[in-house]
Amino acid sequence: MEQCDTPLPLPLHPHHIPELVVSGAELRARGVTPGRAAQQCRAGGPWQVLLPGVYLLRSGPVTGEERLRAALLYAGRPAVPAQRNDSAPYGQAMVTGLAALALHGFSGVPPLSTLDVIDVLVPRTRRLRSTGCVRLVRGQVLPIAEEAGGVPVAPVARALADAVAGLTDAPQRVRLLLTEAVRGGCEPAAVVRELSDARLLDQPHVMDAVDLLLAEGRALAEGRLYALVRASGLPEPLWNVDLRLPGGPHLGGVDAYWPDQAVAVELDTRAPRHDEDALRSEYAHKRDVLERLGITVVHITPRKLRDAPEQQAVVVRTALMAAADREPAAYVVALPR
Template sequence: MTQNTPLSPCHLRIAGDVRQRVLSEAQLRAHGVSVAVAAAQCRTGGPWQQPLPGVYVLHPEPPAGDELLRAALLYAGRPPASAGRRRESGAESGYGEAMVTGLAALALHGFAAAPPPASAARIDVLVPRTRRLPSVRYVRLVRAAEPPRPQEVRGLPVAPVERALADAVSGLGDATAVRRLLTEAVRGGHCEPAIVVRELNRAKLLDRPHVVDAVDALLAEGRALAENRLYDMVRSYGLPEPLWNVDLRLPGGPHLGGVDAYWPEEAVAVALDTRAPLHSLLGDDRRQEEHDAQWSAYTAEREYLERLGVTVVQLSPKELRDAKEQQAVVVRTALMAAADREPAAYVMILPR
């Protein structure tokens, strides 16, 4: 083919499905289109474009958001050159083990604080650590020794919210932006604070002061949200009104601990488990020691109350969110069983 020879007509048609508008070299070959013909279609003024190495958009207009995401996944998911053509027809999607993460993933999960992919300067794609492909143009590859199981959103593999949050936060130095994302994760019901903090800890991001400040706000937000769920459970399912947020103490004796709800006549207490991994600027060993000490003290308080005849029902924010009616049955059963138990020791009830 000389430079003046017209291109052979390409019979691929642009469809409404983004999977037919954005294709890899391997997928084009499967349609009978050679690399040379594809490159010719991408000449200046041509009908196609090549936004990333080995990836083609089959129209000349600027790629839309989902097209940018698919192109990034096709680039990151293509098989290594050493695999040969035998593997090119393996995964039908062409994404391999790649998945969208970071801000682009949060946008797909519905975060208002994350910019849409079409306006983002960068799209993060999570790949196994063994991939040697470089980051290029608008695609930043994030490597993981053990990638999480992706979730499918709009037909694309997307990292779970907690992993996408950690990858997004790792690239943000703006304290306000970090706090906004973490708060939306909890307030929007995407995941519980403890899960977010655990993922940030795993990513070694809790040595950054602006992240620690955002985590403090996150835990406060999560605590308030869990308390509201508890109030709603008691009132929605007709449980007797308890005393809210009280401290229990033996007369003239030691402090027994604080509980979130207490029914004195039945000696039943509800305690919300809103613990999260300890976040501080201490080393990992010191952080674990302090966390273990806090857990030991927490367990000792609950066991002491049980020995005094106080039934302690421990509820997690996730249980109150996902199985509120079931948790109401648990509390109601504990209240009804009070008549069959030995009377509890007398305890003083103080506001917390």
């Protein structure tokens, strides 16, 4: 029987450091036949099989990083080495679910080394099955992968949706993960959109968590708006008011209103809904009504407020300064809401 007692020189590829996890196709490209690989992986041998067609070129306990790379290699490797893209060695595959959240640094997720299952997002057309520690999550349209821990991972919003899909019996954990995501800077609207696309919003425990998520997101956005006004030296507005015509109908609520300049700021914290067109029409109607009365409405999204507060301060200041050049606005009553 053919013997191969000397391990192959490592790393096999400079982009994997250390390159201990390799595919059978890579071994064949280096002249290692399936028979030689099998011999190396026999009991007491220097190698071991991690997943079908994926080998660890050493013996001993498997680390969390090695399991992770094995999962990606299994899910994303090309059929033949010639198809390999050195800049994307795992093809379109990316880590998602709890494993991705662990790589993103979520404190509410167990360490990667303790997870029994690693979710890997792959195109819907990928002809593979879940096996071992790998659970394949198929997607019609894949997001642009981010990098964390040296491997491709799904963005937080998508990873959250895939994690929530597997936490059907853990409502408290779902709430904690969504809250941590928002506090870490993830846009609530993006999270809700992913949950909706995954058809998870019809589950009561998910909807309860989403209500808390949106409330948390609005509170954070309001806090940033308060800080923006004060740090930029803008005049103090009336906060969180409903506008009405004297003795007339309700015109709508705004987050900040400067009555002397007739300028209103509205935080756009809407979450995606099935009736998105109707919701957009409702917001547009309110804005049209206010602007016909001479009130300037400045819409600010939480993302812009977080990422470019100085720019948003300039927009508000410009609107306040332009008030002197406009026709006087209709008188409206501002009531606390």
